Amino acid sequence: MADEMISHSDQKDAVIDAALLHVPFDGWSDETLRRALGDSGLDPALGRVMFPRGAVDLALAFHMRGDRKLAEWIASDPFQGMGMTGKITACVRHRIELVQGHREAVRRGTTLFALPIYAADGAKAIWNTADTIWAGLGDSSTDHNWYTKRATLSGVYxxxxxxxxxxxxxxxxxxxxxxxxxxxxxxxxxxVKAQMRGNPLGRAFAAGPGRLLELVKAPGAARPMPGRWGR
Structure with a gap:
């Protein structure tokens, strides 16, 4: 089973690598996918299983591969002497450097995910990058901060x-x-948020309307996004 999974992953990577040669000319299109499947020697039927929605799934696979490489890099702990701000900055920079030679592929992907039909896929992909960074850096938040950290970093990225x-x-x-x-x-x-928590107005908000935020919980292992309300 493990060998089959590795083979499947390698085949998908081969299609992505082949596609990157065509994306600058044909974009993340069905034509690119068709050519990539031919160049990699993969059975088109298997290609439809790997990329059931066609080119958009191919573009997402390219993005997710970058996130996996980022997670591996973070796990190697290259942050000697850095504070959290430096670590986050280094992660965002490294994620971009991972696609340094594929700027046009990223540009074409940005165009694809700007389409209304794929906007949710694009937002989810960016969120996954932010979550990869925070999870890799050991974020232990379980309340609304889980969301605000990832939303803020998604915007920065x-x-x-x-x-x-x-x-x-x-x-x-x-x-x-x-x-x-x-x-x-x-x-x-x-x-500013820290200062607000330390002044009377901020404490009053936390004791009143702000208590609603305490009910927001991060998604657990058995709970997919977007999370849940606690009791």
Whole structure:
């Protein structure tokens, strides 16, 4: 069974790699998938099983492969001497560097997931990247903070990718400077939230309407997104 799973994964990777040669010309399209299946020698019937919705599933597989590589990188613990802010910044930068040679594929994917029919798939993919980072860094939140952390990081990641797509600076230095500014903005928001919790108005909110937030729970292993309300 393990050998079959490995073989299946390798076959999918082969199709993705083959597709990346065609995406700059044909986008994430059924034509790209057809050519990639032919180039990789995979049976079209098996291709339909691997990518049941066609090109959109192929584009999602490319994104998810990047997230898996990111998770492996995080697990290697390359963060010596970094605080949490530095770790998050390094993770976002590394996730983009993983697709450094496939900028046009990312651009075409952004266009695909901007279509209303696939917008939810695109949002889910970005959320998965944010969750990969937070989970890899050991986030232990189980309340509404589980959601706010991932929502905020999703915004930072997506904005940075869009900036990177148009970046023509040497070594993408402008992108990394943009990322630093976005992370700094987030940290300012967190500072304000901490100050609010420490003043009378913030405490009054937490004791009143803010108590509703205590009912929001992160999704457990047996509960898919978006989570649940607690008792």
């Amino acid at each position: 997506s904005a940075t990718v869009l900036y990177w797509l148009g970046d023509e600076s040497d070594g993408d230095e402008a992108t990394w400077a943009f990322l630093d500014r976005r992370i700094a903005n987030v940290m300012q928001i967190e500072k």
